[in-house]
Amino acid sequence: MSVTASVSEYVRRPSPRRCARCAHRDPLATQGVSIYRPIIYGNTATVLSQKEREALPSPDHTHRWTVAVRSAASGENADQVGGADDLSYFIKRVTFKLHDTYPNPSRNVDKPPFEVSETGWGEFDIHIRITFVPESGEKAVVVYHHLKLHPWTASGEPEIPPLDVAVKAGPVHSWQYDEIVFHDPYQNFLNILTSHPVTHLPKAKRKPVPFHLANPGSLEASKGGVPEFTSLMEKEEADRLEEARQSIIAEQDRWRTILIEKERELEKLQKQLAGTPQHS
Ligand code: SLL
Numbered sequence: 001m002s003v004t005a006s007v008s009e010y011v012r013r014p015s016p017r018r019c020a021r022c023a024h025r026d027p028l029a030t031q032g033v034s035i036y037r038p039i040i041y042g043n044t045a046t047v048l049s050q051k052e053r054e055a056l057p058s059p060d061h062t063h064r065w066t067v068a069v070r071s072a073a074s075g076e077n078a079d080q081v082g083g084a085d086d087l088s089y090f091i092k093r094v095t096f097k098l099h100d101t102y103p104n105p106s107r108n109v110d111k112p113p114f115e116v117s118e119t120g121w122g123e124f125d126i127h128i129r130i131t132f133v134p135e136s137g138e139k140a141v142v143v144y145h146h147l148k149l150h151p152w153t154a155s156g157e158p159e160i161p162p163l164d165v166a167v168k169a170g171p172v173h174s175w176q177y178d179e180i181v182f183h184d185p186y187q188n189f190l191n192i193l194t195s196h197p198v199t200h201l202p203k204a205k206r207k208p209v210p211f212h213l214a215n216p217g218s219l220e221a222s223k224g225g226v227p228e229f230t231s232l233m234e235k236e237e238a239d240r241l242e243e244a245r246q247s248i249i250a251e252q253d254r255w256r257t258i259l260i261e262k263e264r265e266l267e268k269l270q271k272q273l274a275g276t277p278q279h280s
Pocket residue numbers: 058099101102103119120121122123124
C-alpha cells in the first residue's frame with residue numbers, strides 16, 4: 001500500500017475565488033488552480049533532569065524544547081510529530097523569533113529540519129515566518145505559536161505542576177495543523193510542487209492524538225506518547241470550523257434583528273421628542 005497521495009488530491013481546480021494579483025501572472029495556464037501542502041507547526045518540551053540542569057550555563061532553565069515547522073504526516077516508526085516529507089522544495093527559510101531573553105532571538109533556518117531547540121524556563125509566543133522558494137513568487141507567511149512547556153489542562157487554565165510531577169507526565173506536545181494554499185501558482189512552481197508527492201495522513205488513529213484546546217474532549221486520547229495527526233482529525237477540525245462559521249452567522253443574524261429593533265425604537269423616541277413642547 002502506498003502512503004503517498006496522488007498529486008490531484010492536493011490540487012483544487014478551478015479555485016472558487018480569483019485573487020487580486022492573478023492579473024500579473026502568466027496568463028491562463030494555471031488560472032483557477034489552488035494547490036496546497038499540509039504542514040504542522042508547534043513544539044515538544046521535556047523537563048530537564050537535575051544533572052542536565054547543572055551542566056547548563058543557566059541552571060535556572062527547567063525545560064528543553066524544540067519548535068518546528070514540518071510536513072503533517074509522521075514518518076513510519078518516527079519518534080516525532082510529523083516530518084515525513086522534506087519541505088525544502090517549497091520552503092526556503094523559516095525564521096523563528098524567540099523571546100528577547102534569548103541571545104540573537106531571530107533564528108533563521110535555511111535547510112531542513114526547520115526547527116530550533118533550546119532550553120529555558122518560561123512559555124512565550126514565537127513568531128514563525130515561512131519564506132518560500134523564489135520560484136513561487138509568493139510572499140512569506142507568518143504564523144504564531146505559544147511555546148508550551150507545562151502539561152495541558154482541558155480548561156486551558158495554566159497550571160504549573162511541580163517538576164517531579166511534570167516529569168512523570170512525560171513530554172509536552174503542542175502542534176497545530178495548517179495548510180499552505182497557493183492560488184494560481186506560476187507554471188514552473190506548480191511543476192515543482194506536483195513533482196513532490198505528499199505523504200498521506202493515516203485514516204485511523206495509531207498513536208495518541210495531538211491535543212488542542214479547540215478540541216478539549218481529546219485530552220485523554222492525547223496522553224501516552226508521541227502524538228500523530230490523522231485525516232479523521234483533519235476532517236473533525238474542518239467540521240468544527242464549519243460549525244463555528246454557522247454559529248457566527250446565527251449570532252450575526254440575531255444581532256442584526258436586535259439592531260433593527262433598536263433603530264425602530266430610536267426613531268419612535270426621536271419622533272416623540274420632536275412632538276414634545278420645549279421647556280426652558
Ligand atoms: C514568562 N513572559 O514570564 C514569559 C517570558 C521567557 C522565557 C518567558 C530563556 C531565558 C534565558 C527563557 O526561558 N525565556 O535564557 O535567559 O513566562
